Amino acid sequence: MSQLKYDVAGIGNALVDVIANADDAFLKSEDIQKGGMTLINAEHADVLYGRMGEAIESSGGSCANTIAGIASLGGKGAFFGKVKDDQLGKVFIHDIKTLGAEFPASVAADGAPTGRCLVLVTPDAQRSMSTFLGAAQNLTPDDIDEEVIKASAITYMEGYLWDQPSAKDAFLKAAKVAREAGRIVSLTLSDSFCVDRFRPEFLKLVKEEVDLLFANEAEILSLYEVDKFEDALERVRSDCKFAALTRSELGAVIVANGDVHIVAAEKVEKVVDTTGAGDLFAAGFLYGLARGYKPDHCGRLGVMAAAEIIGHYGPRPMVSLKDLAAERGL
């Protein structure tokens, strides 16, 4: 598939992360679901931001992190998402373009400001997210450039899009275009609470539309409403051509045409902030698959990229993943 212009086209919420440390008591007092992602409105975001500690800002957004990772690996990506023409919107566009990825969607001249995700990192390195979607919620099917989708080996979308009707329509349009062009359609379940909100629709998507599914353990258990990972794995094997299931320090389980491959996690000296771990795993895997690598090679690229991201604050690589891969002979 290397003759295509893009390895991966991604569709997701364009967000700037605002990352601060917090303790469990703070999460409790603010009624924040630990490890999850909760949508909040502008007023709530202002109040929570006012109570949060000192923060750093980094471009984020699950799918956008993945596209950034693919670019860092030397791949070519395009990201569809909506920002406003404000300071944070400029930051978002700079960060995705400087890596060589394309940003084909239009920028909003007015309306809601660029969306942001308030990320609270607890001492156990877990992240809990409160998202004000802002401009991101105004992504529509018109923002999806069909030619870019057709020219991408894989079209990759985040489950979070399901929270907004127009973004969901953009997702479905892109999936249709990709499928008709014979490309791979891929989905990440994003978050177990997100799966809870949309289980029947996600089950239908996974069976009928998706060639490659990404999920972590909590998400896949939630999707199939089972208690054991092995039971979920059996369901995945029958529903998906390809799947990559991540299990934190247990590594990843790859399903490819019914076969199962286990990929060990990489050792990380100190886990600082797990924000972006799943996104970067997906980056490595998608890049490998777009380049026609074998499943376990794809998985190893995924665990490598995830290991880089959890060693520092922020969901974007701080070093060239291409160089890291070369060091490992990947």
Next chain:
Amino acid sequence: MSQLKYDVAGIGNALVDVIANADDAFLKSEDIQKGGMTLINAEHADVLYGRMGEAIESSGGSCANTIAGIASLGGKGAFFGKVKDDQLGKVFIHDIKTLGAEFPASVAADGAPTGRCLVLVTPDAQRSMSTFLGAAQNLTPDDIDEEVIKASAITYMEGYLWDQPSAKDAFLKAAKVAREAGRIVSLTLSDSFCVDRFRPEFLKLVKEEVDLLFANEAEILSLYEVDKFEDALERVRSDCKFAALTRSELGAVIVANGDVHIVAAEKVEKVVDTTGAGDLFAAGFLYGLARGYKPDHCGRLGVMAAAEIIGHYGPRPMVSLKDLAAERGL
């Protein structure tokens, strides 16, 4: 002095740092002085930002970093600097206020946007800065609240202010108020290139106005135009009541009423980004002095705070410095 409302009032450029990795070849191609701080205009900032890699944003500004550090140590600080009422200005104010520091200056409703410092970190962890002052250059003597200065044990100012006439006037006003109230006046030389630009004025300041001087080795050598640290130290002993001279991995040399104390540097596992090292050293030292600690105790707080900051990207503490100090019995 503990009955005063503030430990330290700081006056400096209010900036948001935009931090990216770069190699030496990039610095050369962009004609950036390695290790220094260069003032650039808005157009140059746009061009350079466009060429820089993916970045993270963090509140910065040398003196503001120091005030943030003092707050993180459990001290009470106030910071005078100018931002605009835009997204980055809101970030700056949030970050300084959330630590418990006060931000008494007015916020600009129009004019130049909040200033930013483009920080390029090379693989040797050295930082090179290109600063677009923006709103920061509009700090004037009217922004200085005399009551806050009088209520602060120490008034601390950055040499960088000398680049802007109105900011320099703000500095001189604050120094006069502090001196007349019997408070300590403190200055950091900021940068050896800055010293080069204003040597005669800085020499006069150091002799006549400043009770406590901060400088690193390059800056103090530049101030006195000598080649040997020992020669500079002799001059400092005769010119300053208190001085803290930092020497990177050699630690710090403290001058107090003619006596000299040597404080060893703390071991740092991996130096990632030296941005803010001097600012945080000053935070520890100033906090200690405001609380009446002995010179070497002040110095140890300084090297502790500096060690924390160079272990991660960004110039603001990621953990409570108060807790770190308690762990060390400081």
